Structure formats: C-alpha cells, structure tokens
Amino acid sequence: EAGVTQFPSHSVIEKGQTVTLRCDPISGHDNLYWYRRVMGKEIKFLLHFVKESKQDESGMPNNRFLAERTGGTYSTLKVQPAELEDSGVYFCASSQDSYTEAFFGQGTRLTVV
Amino acid sequence: AQSVAQPEDQVNVAEGNPLTVKCTYSVSGNPYLFWYVQYPNRGLQFLLKYITGDNLVKGSYGFEAEFNKSQTSFHLKKPSALVSDSALYFCAVRVLGGYQKVTFGTGTKLQVIP
Numbered sequence: 448e449a450g451v452t453q454f455p456s457h458s459v460i461e462k463g464q465t466v467t468l469r470c471d472p473i474s475g476h477d478n479l480y481w482y483r484r485v486m487g488k489e490i491k492f493l494l495h496f497v498k499e500s501k502q503d504e505s506g507m508p509n510n511r512f513l514a515e516r517t518g519g520t521y522s523t524l525k526v527q528p529a530e531l532e533d534s535g536v537y538f539c540a541s542s543q544d545s546y547t548e549a550f551f552g553q554g555t556r557l558t559v560v
Numbered sequence: 561a562q563s564v565a566q567p568e569d570q571v572n573v574a575e576g577n578p579l580t581v582k583c584t585y586s587v588s589g590n591p592y593l594f595w596y597v598q599y600p601n602r603g604l605q606f607l608l609k610y611i612t613g614d615n616l617v618k619g620s621y622g623f624e625a626e627f628n629k630s631q632t633s634f635h636l637k638k639p640s641a642l643v644s645d646s647a648l649y650f651c652a653v654r655v656l657g658g659y660q661k662v663t664f665g666t667g668t669k670l671q672v673i674p
Contacts, residue, residue, distance in 0.1 A: 490650060490664035503661055548594060549662065553603035
C-alpha cells in the first residue's frame, strides 16, 4: 500500500511568487492534516480536513495560505504571494479515523528567497 | 490549549547504553500520546502511541515509552542504543476523542556515539 506522498520534495521560489504543494493521502483515509516546521522549531499544525471539509484551520498563518481538498482525495496548499518567513518544511499526514495514528509524508522543503 | 515540551535539544549517548528522551505534556482531557522519529531526508515515522491501559508501551525498533499521569510525562526509552537510532525524535499529544489536532514538541536530536 502506498504511503502519504507529497510533491514536490523541494521548491525554491522568489518572494512574491506563488507555490502550490500537493499531498496524496493513503487511500481510504478521511482525515488529512497539514503541518509546518520552521527552522528547528516545533512542527506546527496548519489545518485538518475530514473528507473534503475543513474541520479545523486555526493554524493557518494568514490569508496568503489556501488549502483545498477536492472530492476528499488529494489536497493542495497554495501560498500566494510567498514571503521569506514561509520557508520551512511542510508536512502532510493522513489517518483513517480519530483513534488511529497519523502517517506522514516525506515533506516538502520550501525555500523563499 | 494543549502543549508538549521536549526540554533537551540534543541527547548524546554511547552505543550500547540505555537512552531516554524526555517529554512532558499539557492537555485538557485524556491524552493520546505519540512518538515519531525523523531520519535525515525522510518523513516522520510513527514509533508508538499511548491511549489507555498499561503505562509502558512498546513500539518499533525496540523503543518503549512510559506514561506517567502524575508527572504528565511520556519519556521515550531504549535499553541499548544503536548508532542507527541517531535521528530527530518528536513527542506529540492530542485529546482523546473526536476530531482533534495533534500538537508536537520541538524535537530532540539523538546522537548515538560509536
């Protein structure tokens, strides 16, 4: 069974540009999470989808970030326009239900220059 | 609000010695606790979890963790460290029940010295 996959693995963009990160969860997992780790700090929660609905988006930093999960399958996280402080590793995770652990993707390392 | 503290940025241990990576948590309600490991250039891998039951839980690669409710701790342990255990370890907590987000600590870098 395929795990959580994220694309791209690395992205380097200039300040002001737009970047879209993609996450394909494990098939059948209704819960999908986005997290971000910035420069050696904790892994911070961004948002949580249950199927196609946003269950909790309290961790989204500002309105430059937009997450979608069309049809309850894969998810995208768009940053527009990107700022220097958006650099970090963006992790996606999925879980089958509320009582099982989340499985993480390998992360997307975003560098804004 | 829930939180996790990993007081040590780095832990160094000699190969073959026991290791402990510390974690304390704060949560309103019953905790659901996790340990994840991140090897270089890899994603987070699940190690073990505590929901209810025995306070000592066993996980992957010979790791175990002890839940201590009175001290609100969930320290990760291994009786004999391997060089291959060198990695970044994250403790995490969520409230048991419902659709709740998981909160992570800052991570502890474990360095096992040959």
